[in-house]
Amino acid sequence: MPDVVLSGKPHIDMADENIMKAIHEAVHVFQHQVDTLLEETLSKPRTGDGPLAEIKYWKERDRVLSGVVDQLHDPKIKYVLDLHLKIEMDFEFTKKDLIKYAVEAHDNVRFLSTLERHFRNIKYGTTFQTVTESLAPMMNAMRMIWIISRHYNTDELMVPLMSRIAWELCERVARVVNVTTLFKLEPSTIKKITSSAVTMLDTWKSAYLFIRAKIETSGRGVRWEFDRKKLFDRSEYMATICRDLHDIAQVIEEFLNIFSQELKNVTGDAGRIDEVVDQVYELVEPISQLPYDAFSPLRASSWNSLKTKFYKRVTEIEQTAKLFIDDSFQSLRSSEGAFELLMKLKSIKSRESVNQKMQSKFRNVIMQFNKEIDTTSSIFMESKAKPPLFRNYPPVSGCIYWERFMVYRIKDSIIRFQSMHEMMSSDLGKMVQK
Secondary structure, three states: OOOOOOOOOOHHHHHHHHHHHHHHHHHHHHHHHHHHHHHHHOOOOOOOOOOOHHHHHHHHHHHHHHHHHHOOOHOOOOOOOOHHHHHHOOOHHHHHHHHHHHHHHHHHHHHOOOOHHHHHHHHOOOOOHHHHHHHHHHHHHHHHHHOOOOOOHHHHHHHHHHHHHHHHHHHHHHHHHHHHHHOOHHHHHHHHHHHHHHHHHHHHHHHHHHHHHHHHEEEEEEEOOOOOHHHHHHHHHHHHHHHHHHHHHHHHHHHHHHHHHHHHHHHHOHHHHHHHHHHHOOOOOOHHOOOOOOOOOOOHHHHHHHHHHHHHHHHHHHHHHHHHHHHHOOOOOOHHHHHHHHHHHHHHHOOOOHHHHHHOOOOHHHHHHHHHHHHHHHHHHHOOOOOOOOOOOOOOHHHHHHHHHHHHHHHHHHHHHHHHHHHHHHHHHHHHHH
């Protein structure tokens, strides 16, 4: 405001040269301040790479510019500006620019606020699934903005916004799927995390393509012909790496499914099993100690080389495992335990070549079962005339108890083996049944 006393009557104030001089000087200062503010505001960069930074940017611009526009509606300021504009029109251009950019900022805040919940889910959602569930409704909201908004209806604004979403999705995957710590988790957990990450990244592109087709079919609005390389190259490559990590975790899990405590119980060779398990865990050490970003497309050749070495080593461990199985099943401790293990391996996912080797050992299990029958029969025949009695057992009941003990010793195994009709119908199975 000029440092003069105004009458509030235009014809009187305009007739006073000192008042008009003060008004012109005040308006020129104000105009310079507004021009400077516009220049600073329009050149101010976004702080942050994600989509929430875009909302924050427009909210701040709306706050600053709307504050100045509100001043123009003040009756005293409006009166001064009206007097000035009757003589000089220079401020009119500044005023139009100010209102134009203020309206743009306000509209953008209004439209982007419909996306804020989805953007927060992308950044702060507890799981990949939470993010995945937000992508389709988010993309649909972006379609409405594209059709209705007067500003976010061009590539110049929409592509950078989508690029920010793509960046946030990829950064979230890189943060959660951290290869240096990933394999400290259980294989099943790793598989769940990586498969969820793949689903999220794939959904990002599929949701885009669905809305793009919807816009094209409806004929409303300009088609989405955005730079797919910019929007999806990184996410697609990261999805590929996540699939690789999932497959690696699957390999580890398949080995551990075979070389378990049950196999130790059956073979009695815990030491050699632990050696194989150690070799399995050593498979992922090069990944955990990776000296570069696994998700960088620039290191694709290095990653592929690492995978080749990994699967080569897997083949070597499989050979070691099959040799161990050959040795161990020559001297089984228990046919029942071995049978249980083989049946379990038929129903779970394990290394195909090693599992095939295990399944080929049913013959060894039957032979062990036959030995157990022969041993039990020999003990019974040798001692049936004078069975060993437990202390303080009467002779008759003691003999009955001993006889039942000998029966129960092989009864469970007999029942289990009889349930395997295919195995027991073989020549060896028929011989054992006799």
